[in-house]
Amino acid sequence: MAQSLERQKAKPHLVEEWVGKIYTLICILFLIITIVSLVYFVASKGLSTFFVNHVNVADLLTGLKWSPDGEPALYGALPFIFGSFSTSLLAALIAAPLSFCAAVFMIEIAPKFGRKFLQPVIELLAGIPSVVYGFVGLSVIVPFFRDVFPGQGVGIAAGALVLSIMILPTITTIATDALAALPKGLKEGSYALGATRWQTIYRIVLPTTLPALMTGIVLGIARAFGEALAVQMVIGNAPHIPRSLFESASTLTSAITLNMGNTATGTVANNALWSLALILMLMTFVFVFIVRWLEGRSKI
Amino acid sequence: MKAKTADKLATSIIVAVAAFIVLILAGLLGYILFRGLGHISFDFLTSAPETIRKGGGIGPQLFNSIFLLVLTMIITIPIGLGAGIYMSEYAPPNRITNSIRLIVEVLSSVPSIIVGLFGLLILVNMFGLGFSLFSGALALTVFNLPLMVRITEQALKGVPREQKEASLALGLSKWKTITSVMLPIALPVILTGTILAAGRVFGEAAALLFTAGMSSPRLDFTDWNPFSPFSPLNPFRPAETLAVHIWKINSEGLAPDAAQIAAGASAVLVITVLLFNFAARWLGRYMHRKFTAIK
Numbered sequence: 001m002a003q004s005l006e007r008q009k010a011k012p013h014l015v016e017e018w019v020g021k022i023y024t025l026i027c028i029l030f031l032i033i034t035i036v037s038l039v040y041f042v043a044s045k046g047l048s049t050f051f052v053n054h055v056n057v058a059d060l061l062t063g064l065k066w067s068p069d070g071e072p073a074l075y076g077a078l079p080f081i082f083g084s085f086s087t088s089l090l091a092a093l094i095a096a097p098l099s100f101c102a103a104v105f106m107i108e109i110a111p112k113f114g115r116k117f118l119q120p121v122i123e124l125l126a127g128i129p130s131v132v133y134g135f136v137g138l139s140v141i142v143p144f145f146r147d148v149f150p151g152q153g154v155g156i157a158a159g160a161l162v163l164s165i166m167i168l169p170t171i172t173t174i175a176t177d178a179l180a181a182l183p184k185g186l187k188e189g190s191y192a193l194g195a196t197r198w199q200t201i202y203r204i205v206l207p208t209t210l211p212a213l214m215t216g217i218v219l220g221i222a223r224a225f226g227e228a229l230a231v232q233m234v235i236g237n238a239p240h241i242p243r244s245l246f247e248s249a250s251t252l253t254s255a256i257t258l259n260m261g262n263t264a265t266g267t268v269a270n271n272a273l274w275s276l277a278l279i280l281m282l283m284t285f286v287f288v289f290i291v292r293w294l295e296g297r298s299k300i
Numbered sequence: 301m302k303a304k305t306a307d308k309l310a311t312s313i314i315v316a317v318a319a320f321i322v323l324i325l326a327g328l329l330g331y332i333l334f335r336g337l338g339h340i341s342f343d344f345l346t347s348a349p350e351t352i353r354k355g356g357g358i359g360p361q362l363f364n365s366i367f368l369l370v371l372t373m374i375i376t377i378p379i380g381l382g383a384g385i386y387m388s389e390y391a392p393p394n395r396i397t398n399s400i401r402l403i404v405e406v407l408s409s410v411p412s413i414i415v416g417l418f419g420l421l422i423l424v425n426m427f428g429l430g431f432s433l434f435s436g437a438l439a440l441t442v443f444n445l446p447l448m449v450r451i452t453e454q455a456l457k458g459v460p461r462e463q464k465e466a467s468l469a470l471g472l473s474k475w476k477t478i479t480s481v482m483l484p485i486a487l488p489v490i491l492t493g494t495i496l497a498a499g500r501v502f503g504e505a506a507a508l509l510f511t512a513g514m515s516s517p518r519l520d521f522t523d524w525n526p527f528s529p530f531s532p533l534n535p536f537r538p539a540e541t542l543a544v545h546i547w548k549i550n551s552e553g554l555a556p557d558a559a560q561i562a563a564g565a566s567a568v569l570v571i572t573v574l575l576f577n578f579a580a581r582w583l584g585r586y587m588h589r590k591f592t593a594i595k
Contacts, residue, residue: 014473016476017473017475017476020475024382024385025386026382027379027380027382027385027386028383028400030383031403031445034407035403037418038415038442041421041422045421101317101321102321104314105315109315110315118318118321118322124574124577127573127577129502129503129504129569131503131550131569134547134550135563135566136331136332136566139563140331165324195303196307198310219409222409226413226414227506228411228412228413229505229547232551253506256413257413260510277417281414284411292405
């Protein structure tokens with residue numbers, strides 16, 4: 001009698017526990033199914049260009065001319081690949097030194113002012129929507145370039161500049177965290193030996209936090225690589241490799257954004273765009289694995 | 301060069317660069333607000349856009365953005381919380397859990413345009429939802445989930461071990477411990493993160509181009525029946541959001557005052573994101589004070 005009463009009391013607990021377990025399991029399964037199907041569908045659509053429409057992989061990756069309406073139709077994606085890499089790498093090249101200086105300023109030089117004022121502002125910058133960056137780029141940077149340099153102002157330079165402002169918060173936040181997480185003893189040891197602040201920064205702080213700083217830069221490049229609308233608005237969207245930084249160009253994302261709505265599902269032109277998306281996705285994976293590898297190295 | 305001179309030089313360069321960044325940020329925010337604020341009026345915020353004539357507003361777009369945000373969060377929060385709880389509390393420490401973590405990381409770095417394409421393929425075409433608010437909300441859920449999972453997981457990991465163990469020692473089930481002891485403690489962090497995620501959703505455009513669509517039907521704001529095709533509440537109608545609208549009028553706007561409309565809409569978008577940020581900060585601090593009895 002006493003035993004059965006106890007069992008009855010224990011039961012709601014068990015039910016509740018099972019409900020919770022199953023609910024959370026369903027949630028995580030939903031997440032897994034989503035990502036697996038995302039990868040599967042993008043890959044199968046992107047690969048059908050090669051297997052169903054028999055476009056040569058090498059032709060797509062190295063071809064210089066993109067003219068789906070031409071005779072014969074050409075699907076050379078190299079201009080887009082070149083545009084994506086050049087804008088995102090240039091953006092990182094501009095943003096990385098600035099971010100590093102900002103992080104050093106916030107942690108080493110003026111921690112109080114940095115934490116209280118600069119950091120919130122930079123975090124805020126991370127929240128500004130990308131179309132707003134595109135709009136500012138279109139109404140400030142492009143006219144400025146048009147006046148100062150030959151050409152229309154649009155192009156890789158404008159795209160890279162807009163992207164560099166966009167990824168500045170990403171890199172700065174990670175660099176700041178890395179510098180703040182540095183064990184105090186390392187810096188104090190250096191100061192105790194009579195090193196100046198700058199000596200400490202570039203001999204001690206920079207080498208030990210390098211993997212984390214690189215992580216920030218790679219994440220910044222990844223974000224820049226996948227950004228669609230802000231770049232599309234300022235790059236000009238001409239489907240060829242430009243001869244200068246101030247000439248109209250295209251990226252993978254801008255080509256997809258512009259043409260996806262104008263092609264019918266199932267046509268070669270449409271599938272070729274999915275191939276561009278596949279390249280974009282594969283590059284994302286590469287970035288994730290580089291970040292993982294860097295994180296593995298950064299355990300001091 | 302002497303070490304001290306180098307130190308002074310380097311310090312001044314770093315300070316100068318930091319000042320330069322502050323200047324850029326201030327310039328950026330100032331430019332958006334300065335150009336846009338003049339154009340914002342009650343009429344601009346509530347009236348419908350014009351295609352060729354001057355004086356169009358952003359009323360439907362603003363409504364769509366807010367409605368889409370609410371829909372997205374209604375779908376995202378329960379799933380994200382559940383998945384986050386699983387990752388933090390139930391997942392056994394083994395290889396499968398590690399690969400799930402990798403999957404979440406991959407999903408969080410997939411470009412939003414690809415999420416949009418996936419939505420176009422699966423939701424719009426395969427499930428036949430068409431260009432609709434509902435497709436958009438689901439696409440944004442895919443885009444937002446990894447962030448929500450990470451926020452929940454980190455918040456739960458931050459709960460003191462003793463409180464969890466005390467609750468378990470009192471005989472509460474694990475689920476009860478999570479919902480009644482750990483979640484309330486983790487709530488400030490989760491809420492702050494959720495509001496910031498909401499800000500991200502509000503400004504997202506690339507994932508919506510091919511899911512929620514680039515047009516908005518003439519909305520009838522007197523018709524609140526969710527099944528009527530012109531009702532603002534109908535989740536199966538196409539809906540152009542504010543961010544998509546900014547992109548569209550910049551690339552193909554025909555109205556003579558397109559630049560001003562874009563400026564005004566950008567300012568509205570930025571102000572909203574600022575409000576989200578401040579709300580998150582204030583709420584986080586308020587709840588922390590409330591729960592920890594710190595003055």
